[in-house]
Amino acid sequence: MSGSRTEISSLGEFGLIDHLTQNIELQNASSVLGVGDDAAVIDHFGKQTVISTDLLIEGVHFDLMYTPLKHLGYKSVVVNLSDIYAMNATPTQITLSIGISNRFSLEALDEFYEGVYAACEKYGVDLVGGDTTSSQKGFIISITAIGEVAPDKFVKRSTAQKGDLICVSGYLGSAYVGLLFLEREKKIFMESPGVQPDLEGESYVIGRLLKPEARKDIVEFLAQSEITPTAMMDVSDGLSSEVLHICKQSGLGCVLYEEKIPVAEQMRQAAYKFEIDPTACALSGGEDYELVFTIPQDQHEKLVLNEEISVIGYMTESEQGANIITKGGSKYPITAQGWNHLK
Amino acid sequence: MSGSRTEISSLGEFGLIDHLTQNIELQNASSVLGVGDDAAVIDHFGKQTVISTDLLIEGVHFDLMYTPLKHLGYKSVVVNLSDIYAMNATPTQITLSIGISNRFSLEALDEFYEGVYAACEKYGVDLVGGDTTSSQKGFIISITAIGEVAPDKFVKRSTAQKGDLICVSGYLGSAYVGLLFLEREKKIFMESPGVQPDLEGESYVIGRLLKPEARKDIVEFLAQSEITPTAMMDVSDGLSSEVLHICKQSGLGCVLYEEKIPVAEQMRQAAYKFEIDPTACALSGGEDYELVFTIPQDQHEKLVLNEEISVIGYMTESEQGANIITKGGSKYPITAQGWNHLK
Numbered sequence: 001m002s003g004s005r006t007e008i009s010s011l012g013e014f015g016l017i018d019h020l021t022q023n024i025e026l027q028n029a030s031s032v033l034g035v036g037d038d039a040a041v042i043d044h045f046g047k048q049t050v051i052s053t054d055l056l057i058e059g060v061h062f063d064l065m066y067t068p069l070k071h072l073g074y075k076s077v078v079v080n081l082s083d084i085y086a087m088n089a090t091p092t093q094i095t096l097s098i099g100i101s102n103r104f105s106l107e108a109l110d111e112f113y114e115g116v117y118a119a120c121e122k123y124g125v126d127l128v129g130g131d132t133t134s135s136q137k138g139f140i141i142s143i144t145a146i147g148e149v150a151p152d153k154f155v156k157r158s159t160a161q162k163g164d165l166i167c168v169s170g171y172l173g174s175a176y177v178g179l180l181f182l183e184r185e186k187k188i189f190m191e192s193p194g195v196q197p198d199l200e201g202e203s204y205v206i207g208r209l210l211k212p213e214a215r216k217d218i219v220e221f222l223a224q225s226e227i228t229p230t231a232m233m234d235v236s237d238g239l240s241s242e243v244l245h246i247c248k249q250s251g252l253g254c255v256l257y258e259e260k261i262p263v264a265e266q267m268r269q270a271a272y273k274f275e276i277d278p279t280a281c282a283l284s285g286g287e288d289y290e291l292v293f294t295i296p297q298d299q300h301e302k303l304v305l306n307e308e309i310s311v312i313g314y315m316t317e318s319e320q321g322a323n324i325i326t327k328g329g330s331k332y333p334i335t336a337q338g339w340n341h342l343k
Numbered sequence: 344m345s346g347s348r349t350e351i352s353s354l355g356e357f358g359l360i361d362h363l364t365q366n367i368e369l370q371n372a373s374s375v376l377g378v379g380d381d382a383a384v385i386d387h388f389g390k391q392t393v394i395s396t397d398l399l400i401e402g403v404h405f406d407l408m409y410t411p412l413k414h415l416g417y418k419s420v421v422v423n424l425s426d427i428y429a430m431n432a433t434p435t436q437i438t439l440s441i442g443i444s445n446r447f448s449l450e451a452l453d454e455f456y457e458g459v460y461a462a463c464e465k466y467g468v469d470l471v472g473g474d475t476t477s478s479q480k481g482f483i484i485s486i487t488a489i490g491e492v493a494p495d496k497f498v499k500r501s502t503a504q505k506g507d508l509i510c511v512s513g514y515l516g517s518a519y520v521g522l523l524f525l526e527r528e529k530k531i532f533m534e535s536p537g538v539q540p541d542l543e544g545e546s547y548v549i550g551r552l553l554k555p556e557a558r559k560d561i562v563e564f565l566a567q568s569e570i571t572p573t574a575m576m577d578v579s580d581g582l583s584s585e586v587l588h589i590c591k592q593s594g595l596g597c598v599l600y601e602e603k604i605p606v607a608e609q610m611r612q613a614a615y616k617f618e619i620d621p622t623a624c625a626l627s628g629g630e631d632y633e634l635v636f637t638i639p640q641d642q643h644e645k646l647v648l649n650e651e652i653s654v655i656g657y658m659t660e661s662e663q664g665a666n667i668i669t670k671g672g673s674k675y676p677i678t679a680q681g682w683n684h685l686k
Contacts, residue, residue, distance in 0.1 A: 032391060033499065036592070038429040038576060039395035039490070041497050048375060049392055052382035053472055053487055055440035059479045086381040097398035097485060129396055136402045142440060142485035144396055147382070154384050156376065233381060249379070 006106035017132055019106070020113050024127055028092045030148065031126040040128035042093055047148040052083035058138035065189075066182040069108055071210045073115025076141050079236065081123050082214040082289045084147035086234040088155040088222070091147040093128045094120065098142075099135035123216060153228070155293070158249035160231035164294035166246075166254060166313040167229075167303065169218045171264040172239055173278060176285020177271050178202070178209030204266035212289045218308065219291075225302045229293035240283045241336040242292050244322055246315075253320040256313035256334065259327050283324075283334070349449035360475055362449070363456050367470055371435045373491065374469040383471035385436055390491040395426035401481035408532075409525040412451055414553045415484075416458025422579065423488035424466050425557040425632045429577040430499075431565070432492035436471045437463065440485040442478030466559060496571070498636070501592035503574035507637035509589075509597060509656040510572075510646065512561045514607040515582055516621060519628020520614050521545070521552035547609040555632045561651065562634075568645045572636035583626045584679040585635050587665055589658075596663040599656035599677065602670050626667075626677070 008016055021035045033041035042049070056076055058064060064072075077094060084091040096116060100109065120127055125145070185197040199206060215234075222229065231250060233242045239261070247254050263278045271278040294315055295303070303309050313324075322334040351359055364378045376384035385392070399419055401407060407415075420437060427434040439459060443452065463470055468488070528540040542549060558577075565572065574593060576585045582604070590597050606621045614621040637658055638646070646652050656667075665677040 033497065037499050037501075038426040039393045039432070039488075041430070041492070042392040042394060043494070044387060044392060046388060049385040049387060049489075050382045051385060051436070051438060051472060051487070051489065053438040053440050053474055053485070055442055055474045055476055055483065055485050057442050057476060057478050057483065060442070060477055083381040087384070089382070093394070095394060095396040095487060097396050099398055099400050099403070099483070129394060131396055131398045133398055133400060134403055135400050137480045140398065140400065140442070140483055142396070142398050144394070144438060144487040145382075146392075146394065149384070151386070154376065156380050158380075 004107060008100065008104060008106050008109065009102065011106065013132060020109065020132070021127070023117070026126045026128075027124055028126050030092050031128055034126060034128040035130070040093065040095065042128070042146060044148045048151055048154065050084055050087050050089040050147040050149055050154060051144065052080055053142070053144040054080050056141040058140070063186070064139065065186055067210060069111040070115035070118070073112040074119045075210065075212055076143055077116055077119035077123070078212055078214050079289060080143045080145035081119070081125065082234040082236070084145050085214050085216060085219045086232050086291060087147070087149065088153060088219060088229065088232060089147040089149035090219070091123060091125045091145050093126045093146040095129040095144045096127060096141070097131035099133050099140035101135050101137060101139070104139070123214065155229050155232040157231050157233050157246050160246050160250040160252055160294040160315050161296065162252055162315055162317060164230050164296055164315045165300055165311050166243065166256065166292065166294055166315065167309050167311050168235070168239065168262060168290055168292045169215050169308055170288070170290045171262045171267065172235065172288050172290060173271070173281030173285045174205045174208035174264055174267040175212065175287040176281050177267050177274070178205035178207070180274050181206060181270070182209070202270055204264065205270050209287060212287065214289055215291045221306060227295055227299050227302050229295055232291060232293035235288045235290045235292055236286055238284045238286045239292065240334050244334060244336050246292070246294065247322045250315070251318050253316040253318050254313055254322045255316055256324040258324055260310060260312040262310040347450060351443065351447060351449050351452065352445065354449065356475060363452065363475070364470070366460070369469045369471075370467055371469050373435055374471055377469060377471040378473070383436065383438065385471070385489060387491050391494055391497065393427055393430050393432040393490040393492055393497060394487065395423055396485070396487040397423050399484040401483070406529070407482065408529055410553060412454040413458035416455040417462045418553065418555055419484050419486055420459055420462035420466070421555055421557050422632060423486045424462070424468065425577040425579070427488050427490035428557050428559060428562045429575050429634060430490070430492065430497045431562060431572065431575060432490040432497055433562070434466060434468045434488050434490040436469045436489040438472040438487045439470060440474035442476050442483035444478050444480060444482070447482070466557065498572050498575040500574050500576055500589050503589050503593040503595055503637040503658050504639065505595055505658055505660060507573050507639055507658045508643060508654050509586065509599065509635065509637055509658065510652050510654050511578070511582065511605060511633055511635045512558050512651055513631070513633045514605045514610065515578065515631050515633060516614070516624030516628045517548045517551035517607055517610040518555065518630040519624050520610050520617070521548035521550070523617050524549060524613070525552070545613055547607065548613050552630060555630065557632055558634045564649060570638055570642050570645050572638055575634060575636035578631045578633045578635055579629055581627045581629045581679070582635065583677050587677060587679050589635070589637065590665045593658070594661050596659040596661050597656055597665045598659055599667045601667055603653060603655040605653040
């Protein structure tokens, strides 16, 4: 970034779209027609098309005070792709609409798109369309992701079976603790603008918040290992909330074991600095974008050697409810305390 | 609508989604999986998938002071479907994301969705997904429409040929004049809140603004008549702007005849009340959602009997520029003065 500032109004809407999309090279053979017409055209002969959409609003979903625009662009794409992977599908295209106020310069928007294109390249998806408009207040991002899956190989939330093992990828709760650090430093900065932020040593948890990845590798591993999950979701609101969705939609209960819930050592140390329970962060913190899925017990040996996957419990009859067994051996009902933007 | 008010926060995010989507019945066989999972699944075997997306922001694209929520819901869907028809495709699904502030009641949101579902039913599309979140300010609507088209039968903007006839459906400019009336009455109301709005006799132009329709019938007529347009767009920004897009993207020029541009008599009378030129409204007013398309000259006889289609000019070499011949016989270059939300 140079320090220069170009007013977006100097380009006009179509000039802006040309500028932002000039370097697009379509990667997928299924992307027949991309940006620049009334609509994009996609060719998924012999596959099923999977569609997911997210609306991200400044001040609700992100805070530009501590979110670099490039990271925001990257994350906006990744959270949508995560939904496609959560269907056991492969993302192939996205559309991106943005609403911007005139406080944004062209250079700022370029930074955002740098992140968008970085994510598109990493995950092999094409940006094929969108809409660019002004907003009266704040930055608004709407992304729709399109993917493909072999006929009827998609995995829903409602098809877990009694006795299935509940598995989760990676580590949980880190993004939430990263948010606590950034909110703390923002508060200090607002009160004393001269003070430099103190985020030393917390790059892991902050990185999990600002630059999450979608678990493409897990979906590929499941395919290679010939494991078809019976149900799957991504962890965006928090493990508790997602597991309760699977229970409710599958008409089942579950048991989770606290000691089995994967927590990164950096997150554990960071949580202690806020005097909060790492398990609570893992259960109720959101935005981890890990995958939680269920598999029949007889598939267990196929994934036991994958260190990125933890078995954390199993599905039960509905009557038994959804419970967690603590390290001390006590049993508590699981409650959804995920991020609820409407509260 | 009863006069009651239910706070949206009393339902929570998932309760709200359940409420808004409880009556969905999928109409298209290609809608394999709808609302309620990480993503929707669509089956378009043997067809190409067409995708279009729009972001609509309160205060930029619509004014709730004179836009009934039911009409807004209807129009939000229609403007997206119009883009799909403009590709010579058939819309089959939409996703809808909304951002709402807490000044919205559940009853207000229900009204909006009534309009959404009315449009879905009329055009035979399924609502298959979306996102619901809070906004800090204003109502935000993001719709993505998905459609299907026989392989390589989609129609781009860039493929008009020299000598092709330029055709347009319906009447142009009415929505813009409808907007002038509503803006005038709003201004009067803001200055003297006791004064009742005077929109007597202007229901045609106001209806064209508040409840536009997409030209499904024209696309069906073209298919039945075995006419494949060489280029096509919908008129959202204004005829001038759209024709210039076709010229630029096709590398051609054009000639339009003012006397051939279809203008409704109600619009002409209404424009005179504002002392503005009806032709200027037709050229530069937007939001008509008519279709403008080009056809080879030898296809002309196939559409000459369709009163909903007017031939307004023809494509020329690029060097001749884009011009309009006035009723008085003068020739002027066409300039884009469509609605530019970024200005």
